[in-house]
Structure formats: C-alpha cells, structure tokens
Amino acid sequence: MLFPTDTVALVTGAVKGIGRAVAMDLAHEGAEVIVNYRQDEEAAKETIRLIEAAGGRAALAKADIADEDSVRGLFKEIRETYGRLDVLVANAGVSRDRHLITMGVDRFREVLDVNMVGTFLTCREAVRLMEHRRSGSIVTISSAVGIHGGLPGQTNYAASKGGIIAFSKTLANEVSRRGIRVNTVAPGFVETEMTNALPAARRKEYSSRIGLGRMARPEEVAYLVSFLASSRGSYITGSVLEVHGGGFEYGAIIH
Known part of the structure; x- marks a missing residue:
C-alpha cells in the first residue's frame, strides 16, 4: 500500500467520475478517505459503499x-475528528459552457467560484492544518484545457x-x-457522465484525435493522483502532469 494506515485524505467532489475514482484508489492504498459532496448525498453514499x-x-x-x-x-470537523489531514485532492468543479457573446456574468462567476475560489478555500484550510505537522500533500485537479485552451x-x-x-504552482513555492x-x-477527455452525454458521433470524433485512440478511464487519472499524494512522489512539487493520451488539440476543434 502507498499510505500508512493513519493517513487521512480529503477528496472534494467525490461523488462520481474522477473524484469517486480518486477516493476509491486512495482508500485501496491504505488511506482513510473523507468523501466530500455538496448536494448528491446518495451518490456520495455510493462512493462510501464501494x-x-x-x-x-x-x-x-x-x-x-x-x-x-x-x-x-468542514475543516473544523476534520480537526476535531482526526486532528490531522495528510492529503487534500481538490477535485470538485463544474462546467457551464456557452459561447462568450451569450454568456451572462452569473454563469462565468459560478464556474470561477466553484473551480477557482473553491480550490483556494480548501487549499488554504488544508495548509493551516498541515503546517503544524510540517507535512502534507495537495493535488489539485485542473484540465488540459487550462494549458491548451478549451x-x-x-x-x-x-x-x-x-x-x-x-x-498551485505559486502555492507550491509558498509552502x-x-x-x-x-x-x-x-x-484531457475522461469517460465520465459529462463526456458520456455527448452525441456518439462527437465522442468518436474526439477519441479519433487522441493519440491513444480513446478517452481516459477515471481510474487512470486516480492512479497518478495517488502516486503524487504518496511518499513515492516525495520530491515532486510545483509540477503539472497531463493525462491526455497524446496530442489532442482542443483549440483546433470548431463545433
């Protein structure tokens, strides 16, 4: 196993897709996992059950x-229950796609509030808890579109x-x-509810433009997250690792 049995890990948005896969793999590797959710309690309970x-x-x-x-x-409860946090996976996020000329400011702000502000808030509280032990690992979940454009x-x-x-790069320097x-x-593209909702023809088109010829499975992302969070990644910080299957050009596709 990658983690000592007293390891405590928090995964935000762990109700489905990548978040669920990460929570399951961290637990498989020995960590006790705190499964965070906002609304879908039944899906969160299913993660726990699995x-x-x-x-x-x-x-x-x-x-x-x-x-x-x-x-x-949330962090007050973690502090009182466990007294520590060893791993944070800041995964929770939303997408609200719309072309810019028809996008309202509320739609723009909602995505930044959850994805960006949410990452800030959870990382801030995690650092406050981790710094007393002078150890801890934070893995943030971004996207290939944050590098190449969407x-x-x-x-x-x-x-x-x-x-x-x-x-995340700046926080790595700071802590x-x-x-x-x-x-x-x-x-990059991962087989989740969001991508499964795409028309079959579009899924086929996207998959054909990926070097490996298919979308990633959620667990293939989770394996990397667990590695980075564990002592096997002990000399890795401030890094951005893409999991995209090779060579997909997001900005080159026009709907």
Whole structure:
C-alpha cells in the first residue's frame, strides 16, 4: 500500500467520475478517505459503499466548497475528528459552457467560484492544518484545457482551470519549506457522465484525435493522483502532469 494506515485524505467532489475514482484508489492504498459532496448525498453514499465493499475506510462530509463558512465548518470537523489531514485532492468543479457573446456574468462567476475560489478555500484550510505537522500533500485537479485552451464555449471553464495551475504552482513555492507539496493533474477527455452525454458521433470524433485512440478511464487519472499524494512522489512539487493520451488539440476543434 502507498499510505500508512493513519493517513487521512480529503477528496472534494467525490461523488462520481474522477473524484469517486480518486477516493476509491486512495482508500485501496491504505488511506482513510473523507468523501466530500455538496448536494448528491446518495451518490456520495455510493462512493462510501464501494470503498467499504473493497475493504477501505471512508466517511461522508457535506460542504459547499465555494462557501467560506461551509469550508471552515468542514475543516473544523476534520480537526476535531482526526486532528490531522495528510492529503487534500481538490477535485470538485463544474462546467457551464456557452459561447462568450451569450454568456451572462452569473454563469462565468459560478464556474470561477466553484473551480477557482473553491480550490483556494480548501487549499488554504488544508495548509493551516498541515503546517503544524510540517507535512502534507495537495493535488489539485485542473484540465488540459487550462494549458491548451478549451473548446468553443469554454472560456469560463478554461479560465478557471488555467487559474488553478498558476495558483498551485505559486502555492507550491509558498509552502515547500513547511514540508507541504502541491501538484496539479490536468486530464484531457475522461469517460465520465459529462463526456458520456455527448452525441456518439462527437465522442468518436474526439477519441479519433487522441493519440491513444480513446478517452481516459477515471481510474487512470486516480492512479497518478495517488502516486503524487504518496511518499513515492516525495520530491515532486510545483509540477503539472497531463493525462491526455497524446496530442489532442482542443483549440483546433470548431463545433
């Protein structure tokens, strides 16, 4: 196993897709996982059930990561229950695609509030908890669109994911001397509810333009997250690792 049995890990947005896969893999590798959710309690409970069925340990934690009071309450509970946090995976995020000329400011702000502000709030509270032990690992989940630009209609999403990358690199510089590592994983297309909702012809088109000829499975992203969070990644910080299957040019596709 990658983690000692007293390891405590928090995964935000762990109800489905990449978040669920990350929570399950961290638990499989020995960590006790705090499964964060905002609304979908049944999906969060399913994540818990899957973890426990595989012999892992997990606990539910409801919180809106875009709300400062809610995040503070979440970390107060973690502090009182566990007294520590070893791993944070800042995964929770939303997309609200629309072409710029028809996009309202509320839609733009919602994506930045959840994706960017939510990452800021959870990372801030995690650092406050980790610095007393002078150890900890934070993995933020960005996207390949934050590096290469997104599809048409994704200006808000791409801005938030690019912001996460810059934020994480800077935070890594800020906290490295406190023994805390910060890295970013930037997936490309992944088989999730969001991509499964695309028309079959579009999924086929996108897959054909990926070097490996298919989308990633959520667990293929999770394996990298667990590695970075563990002691096997002990000399890696401030890095951005893409999981895109090779060579997809997001900005080159026109709807």
